[in-house]
Amino acid sequence: MENKYSKKETVVVHKGYDSSQHHGSLSIPLYQTSTFAFDTAEQGERRFAGEESGNIYSRLGNPTVRVLEERIAELENGQSALAFGSGMAAVSAILIHLTKTGDHILCSRGIYGCTFGLLEMMQEKYNITHSFNAMSTEQEMEASIRPETVCIYVETPINPTMEIVDLELVYKVAQKHGLKIIVDNTFSSPYLQNPLDFGADYVLHSATKYINGHGDVVAGLLVGQDAEDMMNLRMTVQKDVGGIMSPFDAWLIIRGMKTLHVRMDRHSENAQKLVTYLQSSSLVKNIFYPFDPSHPQYEIAKKQMKAGGGLISFEIQGGKEMAQYFMNALQLIKIAVSLGDAETLIQHPASMTHSVIPESEREKMGITNSLLRLSSGLEHPDDLIADLKQAFTKVETHFAKTMYKNI
Numbered sequence: 001m002e003n004k005y006s007k008k009e010t011v012v013v014h015k016g017y018d019s020s021q022h023h024g025s026l027s028i029p030l031y032q033t034s035t036f037a038f039d040t041a042e043q044g045e046r047r048f049a050g051e052e053s054g055n056i057y058s059r060l061g062n063p064t065v066r067v068l069e070e071r072i073a074e075l076e077n078g079q080s081a082l083a084f085g086s087g088m089a090a091v092s093a094i095l096i097h098l099t100k101t102g103d104h105i106l107c108s109r110g111i112y113g114c115t116f117g118l119l120e121m122m123q124e125k126y127n128i129t130h131s132f133n134a135m136s137t138e139q140e141m142e143a144s145i146r147p148e149t150v151c152i153y154v155e156t157p158i159n160p161t162m163e164i165v166d167l168e169l170v171y172k173v174a175q176k177h178g179l180k181i182i183v184d185n186t187f188s189s190p191y192l193q194n195p196l197d198f199g200a201d202y203v204l205h206s207a208t209k210y211i212n213g214h215g216d217v218v219a220g221l222l223v224g225q226d227a228e229d230m231m232n233l234r235m236t237v238q239k240d241v242g243g244i245m246s247p248f249d250a251w252l253i254i255r256g257m258k259t260l261h262v263r264m265d266r267h268s269e270n271a272q273k274l275v276t277y278l279q280s281s282s283l284v285k286n287i288f289y290p291f292d293p294s295h296p297q298y299e300i301a302k303k304q305m306k307a308g309g310g311l312i313s314f315e316i317q318g319g320k321e322m323a324q325y326f327m328n329a330l331q332l333i334k335i336a337v338s339l340g341d342a343e344t345l346i347q348h349p350a351s352m353t354h355s356v357i358p359e360s361e362r363e364k365m366g367i368t369n370s371l372l373r374l375s376s377g378l379e380h381p382d383d384l385i386a387d388l389k390q391a392f393t394k395v396e397t398h399f400a401k402t403m404y405k406n407i
């Protein structure tokens with residue numbers, strides 16, 4: 001059954017499943033079970049001893065979840081993958097796996113708000129420290145490397161500023177200092193960027209976002225380069241901390257993921273059109289989109305990403321008050337955190353996803369009170385542009401009136 005195809009578009013539809021073994025069922029069966037019956041007591045003994053492969057208990061593996069793990073491993077060009085109950089369960093599992101008390105983690109300048117929270121907690125409780133680095137040159141990175149540094153944790157594009165980290169540069173430095181690289185690839189999805197191809201050791205996703213793509217599941221995935229190491233992770237941190245994915249969530253993600261490539265192409269196309277429109281609006285100050293030639297790291301983005309993806313950040317003229325007025329004026333675009341859904345979503349990072357980060361830190365990361373993050377959905381771009389346009393008009397009218405009153 002294997003080797004009949006070579007392309008990712010086919011992998012998301014077929015990998016890891018043979019319908020002839022399942023009564024011809026075209027849809028992958030949902031093994032909604034907590035445990036598995038053994039034929040004999042001896043078989044149970046052999047499975048626990050690892051002498052015979054097979055199912056034991058769903059926290060140690062489940063056939064429906066396994067199909068998803070095989071698909072994501074192949075999509076990311078990795079050896080093996082593990083599925084988790086949330087993106088944060090995948091983040092915490094890999095950090096627990098790689099660190100011990102006294103170690104240091106080097107992080108890209110911006111990271112997901114809850115990853116920041118986790119690192120703060122690890123520092124406080126276990127003395128596992130971290131520092132942030134813009135990672136623009138080798139020298140700059142090396143200035144933050146200490147004898148106790150064990151890994152480099154990277155997000156690219158960075159949420160929500162859309163800064164790009166050069167994965168080739170990170171690999172060069174990591175090689176020199178014997179450090180593991182973890183990349184949070186949520187923003188690009190495995191269709192647009194494959195960090196393992198650039199030398200990363202682990203790549204993780206909040207599958208809640210593009211991979212599932214339908215806004216109805218919270219889940220995480222972790223892919224590794226080394227099958228033995230991943231098996232070790234499965235039988236230690238994943239088994240004993242226990243942040244596993246439910247079979248039903250895996251089933252929904254398998255269904256959502258079949259259209260990943262089609263969706264990502266359209267998300268990227270729509271985003272390009274929205275960027276062009278936003279550039280024409282006098283109320284927009286700065287636009288951050290990796291595949292826009294004005295992006296300072298456009299060349300690096302082109303080198304490591306296939307397309308720009310669906311996320312755009314932009315600064316509106318005026319501060320938080322105007323940003324909030326604008327969001328409230330939107331009619332079609334929903335005010336919501338998360339991203340990668342069919343629906344276009346907008347959020348205000350300073351007061352929402354990144355509100356736990358102290359304002360001074362936030363400003364350093366470029367997350368100002370004027371910044372808005374837009375996740376382009378799959379609607380027709382004309383309708384989205386019309387919605388943005390009418391909201392900008394309302395903002396203009398409202399603020400012109402207030403200004404007039406103040407004179």
Ligand SMILES: *Cc1c(COP(=O)(O)O)cnc(C)c1O
Nearest residue numbers: 086087088112159186206208219
């Ligand atoms: C959403 C997100 C996470 C966390 O994932 P959950 O599925 O919400 O736990 C981590 N990293 C990035 C970049 C995200 O967008």
